[in-house]
Amino acid sequence: MNGFDLTVIWAGIIAFAVVVYVIMDGFDLGIGILFPNFKVGTDRDTAINSIAPVWDGNETWLVLGGGGLLAAFPLAYAIVLPALYAPLIAMLLGLVLRGVAFEFRWRDPSHRARWDFAFTAGSVIATFAQGVTLGALLQGITVEGRAYAGGWWEWLTPFSILTGFALLAGYALLGCCWLIWKTEGALQRQCYSYAGRLGILLLIAIIAVSAATPFLEEEYYTRWLAYPGVIATAQIPLATLVISVLYFRSLSKKQEAAPFFYALGLFGLSLVGLGVSMWPDVIPGRITIWEAAAPYESQLFMLVGAGIMVPVILAYTAWAYWVFRGKVGSEGYH
Amino acid sequence: MIDNELAILLARVQFAFTVSFHFLFPAFTIGIASYLAVLEGLWLKTDKGVYANLYRYWLKIFAVVFAMGVVSGIVMSYQFGTNWSVFSDKAGPIIGPLMAYEVLTAFFLEAGFLGVMLFGINKVGRKLHFVATLAVAIGTFISAFWILSVNSWMQTPVGYAINDVGQFVPAAGWWDIVWNPSFPYRLVHTVLAAYLTTAFAVGAVGAWHLLKDKTNPGARKMFSMAMWMAALVAPTQIFMGDLHGLNTLEHQPAKVMAMEGHYESHPDGAPLILFGVPNSEEKRVDYAIEIPKASSLILKHDLNAPLAGLDTIPEADQPPVGIVFWAFRIMVGLGFAMLGIGLWSLLARTRKKLYDWTWLHRAALVMGPSGFIAVLAGWVTTEVGRQPFTIYGLLRTSESAAPLDAPAVAMSLLAFVAVYFIVFGAGIVYIFKLAAKTPEAHEPAPDDAPIRSAGITPAAAVLEGDHEEGAAS
Numbered sequence: 152m153n154g155f156d157l158t159v160i161w162a163g164i165i166a167f168a169v170v171v172y173v174i175m176d177g178f179d180l181g182i183g184i185l186f187p188n189f190k191v192g193t194d195r196d197t198a199i200n201s202i203a204p205v206w207d208g209n210e211t212w213l214v215l216g217g218g219g220l221l222a223a224f225p226l227a228y229a230i231v232l233p234a235l236y237a238p239l240i241a242m243l244l245g246l247v248l249r250g251v252a253f254e255f256r257w258r259d260p261s262h263r264a265r266w267d268f269a270f271t272a273g274s275v276i277a278t279f280a281q282g283v284t285l286g287a288l289l290q291g292i293t294v295e296g297r298a299y300a301g302g303w304w305e306w307l308t309p310f311s312i313l314t315g316f317a318l319l320a321g322y323a324l325l326g327c328c329w330l331i332w333k334t335e336g337a338l339q340r341q342c343y344s345y346a347g348r349l350g351i352l353l354l355i356a357i358i359a360v361s362a363a364t365p366f367l368e369e370e371y372y373t374r375w376l377a378y379p380g381v382i383a384t385a386q387i388p389l390a391t392l393v394i395s396v397l398y399f400r401s402l403s404k405k406q407e408a409a410p411f412f413y414a415l416g417l418f419g420l421s422l423v424g425l426g427v428s429m430w431p432d433v434i435p436g437r438i439t440i441w442e443a444a445a446p447y448e449s450q451l452f453m454l455v456g457a458g459i460m461v462p463v464i465l466a467y468t469a470w471a472y473w474v475f476r477g478k479v480g481s482e483g484y485h
Numbered sequence: 486m487i488d489n490e491l492a493i494l495l496a497r498v499q500f501a502f503t504v505s506f507h508f509l510f511p512a513f514t515i516g517i518a519s520y521l522a523v524l525e526g527l528w529l530k531t532d533k534g535v536y537a538n539l540y541r542y543w544l545k546i547f548a549v550v551f552a553m554g555v556v557s558g559i560v561m562s563y564q565f566g567t568n569w570s571v572f573s574d575k576a577g578p579i580i581g582p583l584m585a586y587e588v589l590t591a592f593f594l595e596a597g598f599l600g601v602m603l604f605g606i607n608k609v610g611r612k613l614h615f616v617a618t619l620a621v622a623i624g625t626f627i628s629a630f631w632i633l634s635v636n637s638w639m640q641t642p643v644g645y646a647i648n649d650v651g652q653f654v655p656a657a658g659w660w661d662i663v664w665n666p667s668f669p670y671r672l673v674h675t676v677l678a679a680y681l682t683t684a685f686a687v688g689a690v691g692a693w694h695l696l697k698d699k700t701n702p703g704a705r706k707m708f709s710m711a712m713w714m715a716a717l718v719a720p721t722q723i724f725m726g727d728l729h730g731l732n733t734l735e736h737q738p739a740k741v742m743a744m745e746g747h748y749e750s751h752p753d754g755a756p757l758i759l760f761g762v763p764n765s766e767e768k769r770v771d772y773a774i775e776i777p778k779a780s781s782l783i784l785k786h787d788l789n790a791p792l793a794g795l796d797t798i799p800e801a802d803q804p805p806v807g808i809v810f811w812a813f814r815i816m817v818g819l820g821f822a823m824l825g826i827g828l829w830s831l832l833a834r835t836r837k838k839l840y841d842w843t844w845l846h847r848a849a850l851v852m853g854p855s856g857f858i859a860v861l862a863g864w865v866t867t868e869v870g871r872q873p874f875t876i877y878g879l880l881r882t883s884e885s886a887a888p889l890d891a892p893a894v895a896m897s898l899l900a901f902v903a904v905y906f907i908v909f910g911a912g913i914v915y916i917f918k919l920a921a922k923t924p925e926a927h928e929p930a931p932d933d934a935p936i937r938s939a940g941i942t943p944a945a946a947v948l949e950g951d952h953e954e955g956a957a958s
Contacts, residue, residue: 204600207555211596214562215588221566222585225577225652232566232573233887239567240897243560244904250556251908254549258915269908297574297650303893445578446648448655453582460589467597474601474608 157450161223162433162440164457168219170422172212174325174415179206181326183249183274184319185345186267194338195267201333201479203253208468210246222453226297227433227443234292234299235284235306242280248273275319282318286311286360289428290367294437310363317356321418324349328411333479339407346402346410354395357421361388364428368436371428384427391420493886495894496568499901501868503560505861506905510554512860515629515676516683517547518622520710525618529611534926535702542703542924543687546916548603553912555596557905562588568894572875572885578654579645579662580635587631595624626676633675637668640867640877641736653876666736670729671867677722678863681823682856684714688826689853690920692846699840703924708849709839712830719824726820727783733867734784737877739798740870743809745780746770747794754778755792760814763806768796770810804872812865819859826852 179202189195202209221228232239252270256263283306290310293301327349330342365372375384398413429435433443444450521543528536562584565573573581598620606614643665644657655662691708694701734741742748746758748768757779761770781790795803826849833839871877875885 204604207552207599208593208596210555210559211588211592214559214592215585217562217566218581218585218588221573221577222581225574225581228566228577228581229570229574229887232563233568233570233889236567236887236889236893236897239563240900243563244900246559247556247904247908250559251552251912254552255911255915258549258918259911298570298888300888303890445581446652446654448659449578449582452655452659453585456582456586456589460593464589464593464597468593471597471600474605 157447157454158223158440158444160454161219161444161450162431164461165216165219165223166422166426168212168216170419172209172216173422174418175209175212176206177322177418178202178325178329178411179209180249180274180278181322181324182330183270183326184278184323185326185330185342186271186274188345189338189341191264191267194341197334197338197479198330199253199256199270201330204475205472206250206253208471210250219453223445223450224433224440224443225445227438227440229297230292230294230299230434230438231288234301235287236303238280238283238287238306238311242277242284245273245276245278245280249277274322278319278322279315282315283307283311285318285425286314289314289364289425289435291436292434294434310367313356313363314360317353317360320349320352320356321421324353324414325411325418328414332408332411335478343402343405347399350395350398350402350414353417357391357417360421361424364424370436374427387420387424387427391417394420489891490883492889492891492894493883495891495898496886496889497882499894499898500564500568502898503557503564503901503905505864506909507554507557507561508860508864509857510550510557511625511628512679512682512857513550513686514547514554515625515679516681516686517543517550518618518625519680520683520687521547522615522618522622523710525615529615535706538924538926539703539707544603546919549912549915549919551595551599553909557909560901566887568887568889569875569885570887572880575652575880575885576639576876578652580638582659583631583635583638583663587628587635591624591628591631594627595621598624629676629679630672633672634663634665634668637671638662638665639875640671640871641665641667642876642879653879667729667732670725670732674722674725674729674863677718677725678856678860680714681718681722682860684711684718685823685826685849685852685856686854687711688715688849689851692849692853693921694923695840695846696843696850697923701923702926705840707924708846712827712834712839712849715823716827716831719820719827723820723824726817731784733870737871738793739795739802739804740809740867741784742793742795742798743804743806743870744813744866746773746806746810747780747792748806749796750792750794751781752791754789755780755784755794757783763810765806802873802878804870809866809870812862812869816859816862816866819855819862822852823855823859 182198182202186195186198189198217228220231248269249271250273252266252273256266256270259266286308287306290308292299293305324346327342327345331339331346334342365375374380394413394416398410398417401409401413431439431441433440521540524536524540524543527533528540598617601609601614601617602621605617609617642653644655644659644661645653646656648654687707688711691704691706691711694704695708698704730741730744745755746761746763747755748763748765748770754777756773756775756777758770758773758775761773761775764771778788781792782788784790784792795806826845829845829848830839833842833845839845873882874880875882
């Protein structure tokens with residue numbers, strides 16, 4: 152069956168878009184979360200400059216995730232988005248606030264403090280809302296027929312609040328490591344001092360979310376903890392442990408780029424864990440990717456475009472990062 | 486269900502509010518991006534500093550507008566699902582891929598090269614920087630292409646079948662779906678509208694500075710370029726608008742009936758109602774000033790051609806007349822006013838008084854917002870005119886909405902209104918501030934942040950050679 156393959160491929164593409172989004176917008180949202188801790192003046196300007204040329208491209212992966220879901224799995228898009236109405240609207244408004252702050256803080260020095268606050272508030276709201284969204288999706292959504300059938304507060308549970316805080320810790324860590332890589336001097340020293348504590352915080356969050364997940368649904372429990380599957384799934388926490396050790400070692404050796412990539416590794420493993428819990432459902436326990444799939448013709452038409460464009464996009468995105476490589480402020484690229 | 490109706494009404498208000506705010510920005514960025522590409526191209530070709538200065542001047546405004554367009558656009562891409570989930574489920578297999586193409590071919594292109602365009606000139610050099618500007622400009626056009634294809638398919642759906650779960654699925658080739666009957670007209674009409682909007686915004690800024698100092702080289706150049714656009718594009722747009730109207734008459738006659746205020750059928754020649762007050766209760770236009778048979782002449786090219794009215798359309802399928810009637814007249818009226826400015830500028834140009842006729846400058850200043858108003862009026866005409874359907878003739882608006890409680894939508898609407906007015910209100914103030922600054926011969930690079938202005942801005946170093954020339958031209 153051709154349709155089978157395409158649906159799996161599209162699930163892969165959307166998962167890829169989500170992963171790329173989380174790691175790319177993750178570090179620039181993280182800088183927003185940490186922003187109030189940076190000294191007003193050069194430090195804040197450097198932190199902003201380190202992401203100013205790339206944040207817009209980073210955020211486009213979120214649009215690809217949403218747009219791709221609509222195109223390849225319209226039923227999932229139609230059920231998940233109303234179910235997560237409040238957190239998604241909060242996320243969008245948060246992204247509005249922080250997105251304009253990039254420009255507005257330069258345009259209006261007399262109100263810069265206010266736009267810096269908007270930058271942080273927007274980043275925190277958007278991050279927390281994304282975490283809540285993930286948690287709410289994982290804990291299950293009430294579906295009847297082809298529509299969401301729960302109330303508008305169904306997403307709000309201790310678990311979704313936990314995942315919200317977990318993502319705050321995670322993005323803050325990514326932002327912190329990005330700044331270690333891209334800056335020097337006082338700002339870099341400050342970030343080194345945060346990176347250890349944020350790493351511990353993230354590990355606690357990962358452990359808490361991982362420990363809670365198997366008890367959300369029986370399916371998760373058997374998948375993660377029952378023999379013989381546990382032999383495979385146990386590799387994920389093991390790898391997390393190894394990367395954590397490498398992460399803290401790289402910090403103590405004052406390496407500059409390595410902590411960022413280890414932090415990405417921790418994120419990648421968490422997302423693999425998410426995949427283990429969900430696969431092959433797009434709405435856990437309710438709708439599989441095949442039930443939600445758009446017709447073969449739609450998926451094929453898009454695959455042609457994605458097959459050509461995604462490599463091209465990755466190439467020029469890499470080029471744009473290459474153009475702005477090196478330490479920010481060492482020569483002042485503006 | 487009263488509550489359900491209220492929830493749908495609120496969702497419609499929210500969509501109208503967010504999409505209207507959003508479209509103001511792309512209407513401007515499509516135009517300024519092309520304008521910047523032209524300026525940088527001319528700078529590369531002629532090496533005249535005035536072009537580089539104008540480039541930097543408008544780049545600062547572009548950056549602010551673009552940021553607002555991006556963030557308000559992300560809202561749109563999610564609102565289809567959050568508020569119109571039934572529509573998304575049913576139409577997703579057709580409009581989803583088109584929107585995915587927009588992301589893949591346009592959004593990434595714009596976003597990927599924007600950083601280099603704004604901050605990268607000293608890193609990549611002039612030629613490669615021009616490529617980045619071109620990429621952003623082309624990206625804005627490709628974005629318009631796909632999203633207008635989606636909108637047009639919703640207005641004139643073709644090439645679909647309906648599957649057993651009620652989804653619209655592609656049945657003919659994708660070519661037919663993308664190039665659906667109203668798309669070519671809507672695309673040209675909208676892109677020209679974006680160019681006109683920008684031309685009048687740029688013209689107003691130029692006029693403002695000419696009124697203060699008619700020798701300012703930057704102000705002269707931008708005013709002259711804007712007036713060329715007005716003179717050339719306004720008549721083209723009126724011609725294209727007419728073709729678009731004829732296309733609408735063929736595919737969505739009820740919309741044209743509402744635009745014309747034709748409640749009744751006219752078997753032998755319909756009048757063109759210039760002004761009047763549509764009275765939907767009595768099904769007539771009160772206080773109408775009309776030209777007999779002129780509507781038949783315009784729409785059918787025959788004075789006595791019969792034209793059907795809304796009396797031939799079932800009540801439940803009729804669009805609201807008042808809004809469509811008025812919005813259409815605002816758009817057309819502004820279009821002709823733009824043509825008037827364009828012709829006036831041609832006259833001034835032939836008399837060599839383009840920079841001297843202060844009344845022309847004052848008029849151009851007043852017309853600064855005209856493009857934005859006309860664009861919104863045009864969208865109101867076409868979107869309200871296709872009611873009560875989201876997919877014309879096939880899926881009703883009332884059957885498209887997400888199963889949300891009215892309080893949820895009311896809360897989100899309030900939040901959108903509050904955040905948009907504060908954030909975009911501030912943004913518009915900043916645009917005015919930037920535009921109020923006199924274009925200088927030593928126009929600084931986009932950002933004047935402390936970190937950069939502390940030393941010599943590298944961008945300025947690259948452009949150094951042009952400054953004196955800029956002052957001279």
